[in-house]
Amino acid sequence: MSTSTGDKPPEDTTSNGGGVFSSRVSQRKASVQGNKATTAKIMDIELASNSDEPEVDERDFHSKQVFKGWTLALLAYQSLGVIYGDIGTSPLYVYSSTFTSEPSHEDILGAVSFVIWALTIMVTIKYVGIVLCADDEGEGGTFALYSLLSRYAKLVRHDPQHNGVLTPAQSILGAIQGITVVNPNISSSTVVGVSCAILVVVFLIQPFGTSKIANSFAPIVIIWMIFNLVFGIYNLVMYDSSILKAFSPYFAGSFLMRNGKDGWLQLGGILLAFTGVETLFADLGAFSQRAIQMSWLFFVYPCLLLSYIGQGAYISRIPSAYANPFYLTVPPGMLYPSLVIAILACIVASQAVITGSFQLLSQVMKLSYFPQVKVYHTSKTVHGQVYIPLANWLMMIGSTTSLGEAYGACVILVSFLTTCMVTVVALIVWRLPIYLVLPVFLVFALWDGMFLSAALSKVPHGAWFTLMLAVILTCMFMLWRYGKEEQWTAEESDCMPLSQTTALRDNKLVLQKGSTTSPITPISGLGIFFDKSGSSASTPTVFLHFVQKFSASPEVSVFLHLRPLSVPTVPPHERYSITRCSTYGEGPGKRAIPNCYRLIVRHGYTDEIITPDLGVLVLDLIRGFLETHGTSKVPDSDTEELDALHRAWRSQVIYIVGKEQLKIAAKTNIVRQLFLWVFLWMRDSSRTKIQHLNVETDRVVEVGFVKEI
Incomplete structure (x- = not known):
């Protein structure tokens, strides 16, 4: 002493x-x-x-932020620069991931119909219309749902005191591949190398904060979306306006009936049209519900619809274009500008998952499922905008070594879990009658299940990587939570x-x-x-x-x-x-x-x-x-x-x-000793040292x- x-x-x-x-x-x-x-x-x-008795002070609680006027408009603008880069760059590879050979006119019509209804049902109705409302004091994401449910249903004991690592690599690789349209002699190793270099730069700029990055990236996404809108209208007018029949869900059903098992497997490519949808919910705390709804409904949604419809119109006349559906369908003279904007847009695509991961990890720490690591708040206006250095560097390593096949399975699995959890929220928190909730749940569960079953066929080809990573992270979260509960129990003896x-x-x-x-x-x-x-x-x-x-x-x-x-x-x-x-x-x-x-x-x-x-x-x-x-x-x-x-x-x-x-009791069994030893090692490694106390x-x-x- x-x-x-x-x-x-x-x-x-x-x-x-x-x-x-x-x-x-x-x-x-x-x-x-x-x-x-x-x-x-x-x-x-x-x-x-x-x-x-413990006192309860209202000053210890905060309500979610509500933005209006110019602040809301600014957040809607900023959201374009963060959360839509991923789902917005899917037109680069959806059709090429769906078909393995030149499609017939009926098949491209069915694929376009599936894309239209996937964006409408999965994104517009499910996420933008329903899921965004299931926030936890303005925070979104899987763990925010869990926090909300555990608080209302008293599922877990509270402290008395992975979402898609593969997205950045997948999207940027798709954009850089456009270089091969300009120069077919460029090797695949060059494409991969350039993609990795760009990806590293994206992670290096994260310390600047969400607002600054969003303000810088938003113009890129706006230009990219306008390109998709204009190109889609051009192709629709110039090639096959009859593709508009795809708005009828009949052609989506006909696609499955006609192609059977092959059509079912092709859904694994269709679901890439809404990859990144979970980041709309995960990044809710960084932008707000109304800002995301505005930017999607009035800008991103119509641009993407016309982009996919226009590509379908072009492919219906020139089936070989399915192999590179974006670059081969651009109007004459627009290839080089499109290539530049596509690469920039895919840099933004990685930002959606990175920002969402920061949000999710901060929620995991609040729920005591992960050690407390350093979190930097990057905005005084929007309280949910954070930067976590440890997560940033780990994701950089993980993204540059990931496998492309894994992403679809990860996205649709998270979407299915979200459907189940929001259903429980509707019953327990919103107190809606079961006769109203059940039919809606069945619709979305069947829709999710259809895509999930197709995505699981990718497991032997790379999706196992993401599932294995998810299992490892889940075990780590549960181990930390188990150790914390044991710690709380031990500390209760002093709680007098x-x-x-x-x-x-x-x-x-x-x-x-x-x-x-x-x-x-x-x-x-x-x-x-x-x-x-x-x-x-x-x-x-x-x-x-x-x-x-x-x-x-x-x-x-x-x-x-x-x-x-x-x-x-x-x-x-x-x-x-x-x-x-x-x-x-x-x-x-x-x-x-x-x-x-x-x-x-x-x-x-x-x-x-x-x-x-x-x-x-x-x-x-x-x-x-x-x-x-x-x-x-x-x-x-x-x-x-x-x-x-x-x-x-x-x-x-x-x-x-x-x-x-903390010391492990002598009579503890060997398995419990091992778990507690790992917990204590993690705890000691993450504890704040006394030297960091800023006093003499x-x-x-x-x-x-x-x-x-």
């Missing part, structure tokens, strides 16, 4: 708490006491009614209120264990204990172990709990909450523990709380609390507490942090304690 002489006190103070503070204190005071309410909506709970661990005897704090008590010797100084739980229903673990080990406590103790919220910043008047700590003493009822306070700091992701000035901030807050919320019944006690506070400050300020070590290190006291799991 190491201590120091601590912070030097304010230059001078009087007995009533007045005096001249240093410039640092004055600066803090301007933000903390400029308005008495700024001291935090400071709460001084009446001791007679104080309870050991102050009234059960301490008592007052002759107005002095004593340690209480059952019917026996032991004295606690006060030591000079202001002690700031970092409280993990922040609940008034429990004694801070670090404080309990400190007094148990040393039978002593600082003259003034502050239990500091940092409560992060998913907002950029918390206004000063809502940021701090202070209460007196209380325990039982002689006589009935609870009594305040002298010079012991609980300080809760609510902060956003741009608020910097742990700074070298932390001790000054705590001093100023407690001083303001005593001046504003003193005990009116005994005025002299307020003066005594202020005197004690300043005296402790002059002596030293120490920061006491807990270091919990010579004022830090680390209290270690061991828990068996």
